[in-house]
Amino acid sequence: MPPGGYFGRALVVDAADGTSQTLEIGEPVLRAYLGGAGLGTWLLHRLGPPGADPLGPDAVLAFTFSPLVGTPLTTSAKFAVVAKSPLTGMLTDALASSQFAISGKLTGHDAIAIRGRAPRLSTLIIDGPATRIADATHLAGRTAAETDAAVREELGRGWRVAAIGPAGERGPSGEPGVRYATISHDGRHAGRGGLGTVMGAKNLKAVAVRASARVATADPAGVLRAARDLRERSFGPATEKYRELGTLANLLTFNAISTLPTRNFQASSFEGAPDLAEQPAEPEAEAGSEPGEIAGMRKVARSGCASCTIGCEHIYRVGRGKKARVEYENVFALGPMCGVSDPGAVLAASARCDDLGIDTISAGGTIAWAMECAQRGLIDAPWLRFGDAGALLRVLDEIGDRATELGILLGNGSRAAAETVGSGSGSFAPHVKGLEMPGYEPRTLHSMALGLAVNARGADHNRSGAYEADLSGDLDRFDGGDRHVAAAIETEDRAAVMDSMILCKFLRGVFTDPFAEWASLVSDVTGWDMTGDELRETAGNIVMAKRAYNDREGWRPADDWLPDRLLNEPVTLPSGRVAALTAERLRAMIGAYYKARGLNTEGRPDPAIYKRLLLD
Amino acid sequence: MPSFAGVVLAGGRSSRMGTPKAALEWHGSTLLRRTTGILGRVTGGRVVVVRAAGQPLPELPGSVTVVDDPREGRGPVQGIAAGLAALRGEADIAFITSTDMPFLHPAFVRRVLRTLEEDEATDVALPFARGYRQPLAAAYRVTLAEAAERLVKEDRLKPAFLFEQCAVAQLDDDALLSDPVLDALDPDLDSVVNVNTPEDYDAARTRRAPRISVQLFGTVAKSAAKAGGLDGPGSPFAVRAATVGEAAGAIGLVFDRHVTAALNGDQITRDPEVPLAAGDTLFFLSADAGG
Ligand code: SF4
Numbered sequence: 001m002p003p004g005g006y007f008g009r010a011l012v013v014d015a016a017d018g019t020s021q022t023l024e025i026g027e028p029v030l031r032a033y034l035g036g037a038g039l040g041t042w043l044l045h046r047l048g049p050p051g052a053d054p055l056g057p058d059a060v061l062a063f064t065f066s067p068l069v070g071t072p073l074t075t076s077a078k079f080a081v082v083a084k085s086p087l088t089g090m091l092t093d094a095l096a097s098s099q100f101a102i103s104g105k106l107t108g109h110d111a112i113a114i115r116g117r118a119p120r121l122s123t124l125i126i127d128g129p130a131t132r133i134a135d136a137t138h139l140a141g142r143t144a145a146e147t148d149a150a151v152r153e154e155l156g157r158g159w160r161v162a163a164i165g166p167a168g169e170r171g172p173s174g175e176p177g178v179r180y181a182t183i184s185h186d187g188r189h190a191g192r193g194g195l196g197t198v199m200g201a202k203n204l205k206a207v208a209v210r211a212s213a214r215v216a217t218a219d220p221a222g223v224l225r226a227a228r229d230l231r232e233r234s235f236g237p238a239t240e241k242y243r244e245l246g247t248l249a250n251l252l253t254f255n256a257i258s259t260l261p262t263r264n265f266q267a268s269s270f271e272g273a274p275d276l277a278e279q280p281a282e283p284e285a286e287a288g289s290e291p292g293e294i295a296g297m298r299k300v301a302r303s304g305c306a307s308c309t310i311g312c313e314h315i316y317r318v319g320r321g322k323k324a325r326v327e328y329e330n331v332f333a334l335g336p337m338c339g340v341s342d343p344g345a346v347l348a349a350s351a352r353c354d355d356l357g358i359d360t361i362s363a364g365g366t367i368a369w370a371m372e373c374a375q376r377g378l379i380d381a382p383w384l385r386f387g388d389a390g391a392l393l394r395v396l397d398e399i400g401d402r403a404t405e406l407g408i409l410l411g412n413g414s415r416a417a418a419e420t421v422g423s424g425s426g427s428f429a430p431h432v433k434g435l436e437m438p439g440y441e442p443r444t445l446h447s448m449a450l451g452l453a454v455n456a457r458g459a460d461h462n463r464s465g466a467y468e469a470d471l472s473g474d475l476d477r478f479d480g481g482d483r484h485v486a487a488a489i490e491t492e493d494r495a496a497v498m499d500s501m502i503l504c505k506f507l508r509g510v511f512t513d514p515f516a517e518w519a520s521l522v523s524d525v526t527g528w529d530m531t532g533d534e535l536r537e538t539a540g541n542i543v544m545a546k547r548a549y550n551d552r553e554g555w556r557p558a559d560d561w562l563p564d565r566l567l568n569e570p571v572t573l574p575s576g577r578v579a580a581l582t583a584e585r586l587r588a589m590i591g592a593y594y595k596a597r598g599l600n601t602e603g604r605p606d607p608a609i610y611k612r613l614l615l616d
Numbered sequence: 617m618p619s620f621a622g623v624v625l626a627g628g629r630s631s632r633m634g635t636p637k638a639a640l641e642w643h644g645s646t647l648l649r650r651t652t653g654i655l656g657r658v659t660g661g662r663v664v665v666v667r668a669a670g671q672p673l674p675e676l677p678g679s680v681t682v683v684d685d686p687r688e689g690r691g692p693v694q695g696i697a698a699g700l701a702a703l704r705g706e707a708d709i710a711f712i713t714s715t716d717m718p719f720l721h722p723a724f725v726r727r728v729l730r731t732l733e734e735d736e737a738t739d740v741a742l743p744f745a746r747g748y749r750q751p752l753a754a755a756y757r758v759t760l761a762e763a764a765e766r767l768v769k770e771d772r773l774k775p776a777f778l779f780e781q782c783a784v785a786q787l788d789d790d791a792l793l794s795d796p797v798l799d800a801l802d803p804d805l806d807s808v809v810n811v812n813t814p815e816d817y818d819a820a821r822t823r824r825a826p827r828i829s830v831q832l833f834g835t836v837a838k839s840a841a842k843a844g845g846l847d848g849p850g851s852p853f854a855v856r857a858a859t860v861g862e863a864a865g866a867i868g869l870v871f872d873r874h875v876t877a878a879l880n881g882d883q884i885t886r887d888p889e890v891p892l893a894a895g896d897t898l899f900f901l902s903a904d905a906g907g
Contacts, residue, residue, distance in 0.1 A: 237874055241835050241902055253833040253905045257878045269881075440906075467906045473876040473886040476661070476679075509904055575880035577660075 035066025040082025092193025165357020272341020333364025622655025861888025
């Protein structure tokens with residue numbers, strides 16, 4: 001009998017013909033990796049051939065669930081998608097939420113791993129243990145949302161669908177899609193690292209799942225009690241920001257404290273931020289609206305993922321009859337990062353990314369880099385200017401169409417594009433390990449600078465939340481040192497657990513003794529007698545397993561680093577302070593991080609770790 | 617670029633005041649806390665407090681270095697010597713002040729420091745403000761430590777003896793106010809007003825707190841807006857407050873663990889005693905800002 005909340009097996013599907021096998025997963029592995037991002041990492045080690053081309057048929061794309069999925073615990077309806085990233089060549093894991101998580105798990109599997117490549121654009125259909133592929137060529141060019149609806153229409157009731165947009169599909173001569181394509185379900189995206197490109201490279205337009213199994217928890221009464229308690233807490237002040245404002249509230253805050261990357265990191269605050277926070281717009285949205293950043297642009301609705309009592313999604317009107325979910329990250333990437341202050345254009349660009357099925361952060365970062373190249377005369381596109389809303393929309397279309405040289409170049413992400421363009425443009429390409437930077441300025445957030453540099457998935461704010469320490473007022477955000485290193489490790493560990501057991505990170509503030517409280521939740525579900533200490537160790541192991549995977553796939557010490565610009569060009573704050581992050585300081589923090597993590601001075605894990613992590 | 621530090625001489629008998637000046641209450645904080653905070657803003661946090669051995673001090677931020685002056689009570693040059701000696705190898709230029717100037721403005725400190733920054737041949741930037749020389753609101757090169765120590769040994773304890781031995785640039789009112797920022801924020805040079813007697817102190821306390829601008833962000837703005845009166849996120853409004861805590865109080869904001877403050881968009885703090893000066897902009901943020 002597998003532990004509560006688990007099936008103890010993964011489904012391994014060959015996309016070439018839709019056949020599948022079952023892979024038993026023993027209890028030690030489940031206990032060591034939990035599920036979600038952790039279990040996906042183990043599967044990648046186990047099933048992905050070393051050195052495989054992320055867009056080749058051997059590559060593995062894993063959808064992983066978790067023991068908490070399907071329980072009444074708030075925010076637990078999430079799944080992770082894990083693969084070798086076509087942007088970074090290293091591990092990427094992204095989370096998305098809602099009913100696909102529950103139905104996918106209730107196919108009777110803790111994970112669905114896909115290998116191979118379908119002969120033509122197809123839908124992978126997983127009905128409990130039965131798997132098949134169906135022709136999807138008629139869905140080519142459709143958005144993920146349209147595909148979701150069409151597949152459900154074709155299959156009938158009870159199906160849940162994860163799909164890619166047109167940008168993830170292979171081109172007419174079989175060339176891979178935009179390298180930062182997403183996988184979407186119900187309007188939510190497994191966004192970062194090009195997971196949609198991996199899926200598209202397998203010629204899979206959609207994966208459809210239907211529940212057919214049941215799974216019991218070890219202590220249903222205990223789970224219910226915990227669920228009630230968490231639900232109560234989820235209405236408190238720790239989640240108020242997400243409930244009441246959504247993440248967009250960060251825009252003005254970050255602008256005020258010079259942590260808003262602007263014009264490809266040429267500045268850390270944006271004069272257009274107030275415009276962006278204030279949507280123009282539709283008269284009916286204004287009536288009875290609240291003051292300030294949400295005035296005028298007050299959302300027309302608020303919604304949330306399945307099984308969530310927070311409901312952080314704030315839906316805004318984008319134009320006649322069109323609505324969009326608005327998050328800080330997409331507004332940052334397509335707004336300040338590209339110098340664009342026209343809110344209508346930014347929301348339209350964001351909606352365009354959703355329709356294409358591409359990651360807004362990578363799109364915005366790559367375009368911002370291109371705008372700077374154009375400004376410096378390094379690429380021949382004089383029209384591509386910072387702040388030009390029309391140019392932003394035009395270049396997004398070119399990326400989506402993949403018909404022009406520029407569109408193809410930028411579809412590869414900023415690192416690859418800078419390698420093509422050369423002329424020193426790599427020094428201002430805004431990425432770590434090939435993944436574009438999120439909206440947190442490292443020069444004014446030194447804990448976060450470290451978190452971004454060492455993260456396995458590349459520049460990312462979800463696997464390292466070290467900015468929390470910088471913004472807490474508990475340490476000097478301009479003076480990175482040992483305390484910043486400890487903070488970066490702590491938030492990385494917390495994220496590793498939340499992404500694996502799985503609970504939404506927006507719930508994190510309600511826990512006062514997180515590891516112990518999480519261990520108790522996991523124990524209620526699984527029947528294990530897990531302690532906070534064990535879970536803390538598990539967290540560190542998951543972080544190490546990701547690093548070990550990257551090491552296996554060719555990671556080099558130079559990959560744990562930040563773009564040169566951030567180390568060589570200080571930013572001046574309105575207070576007069578000149579905020580700098582020098583290479584020397586970053587190196588010192590990285591060294592301390594390696595030491596604390598038990599890595600060698602180069603940052604590589606001890607080979608003995610493979611045995612401990614059950615990877616041998 | 618030379619590096620700056622601040623030195624606060626907290627000793628002295630405060631005989632005319634009758635009670636230690638360092639601990640005097642100031643808008644929910646203390647005079648010494650205020651002075652260290654004002655200097656820290658200009659020097660990137662590097663501040664040394666010189667006290668008499670064992671002298672009790674009010675609570676100070678962890679970043680402040682406290683040094684004991686074994687021979688305290690022998691006059692300003694002794695304090696200057698102790699402060700500069702503590703900064704050897706740590707900074708190039710020090711702004712040295714006493715703890716009894718409640719209206720010292722960061723712009724004044726910056727103005728005085730700039731004189732030494734711009735002119736390498738000068739050792740001391742000495743304000744001559746409001747009719748007096750101000751050796752305890754002046755900037756000194758740290759390399760003067762030795763000369764000062766020698767004077768102490770020779771028992772020549774007046775600052776004038778030190779000034780005889782080095783290059784001094786005297787800054788009169790006009791020279792000081794040629795700095796447009798200082799001219800705008802402290803036109804009467806109240807920076808050098810000191811309090812020596814209970815009457816001085818009472819008079820200083822009856823002055824209105826500096827006028828600053830407050831802006832609210834995130835859920836802090838939301839709750840303030842709900843409570844009524846205040847405009848929404850980012851819109852500035854003026855209050856009078858000498859500390860962060862006082863500013864929060866002035867707008868009815870509970871400065872608890874859910875709230876942080878960023879002074880002029882710079883350092884983020886939870887400390888209600890952080891001092892404010894005229895012209896400051898104070899942001900109140902939700903403590904959980906970020907994604
Ligand atoms: S807080 Fe938001 S992202 Fe998290 S589960 Fe709820 S609705 Fe989804």
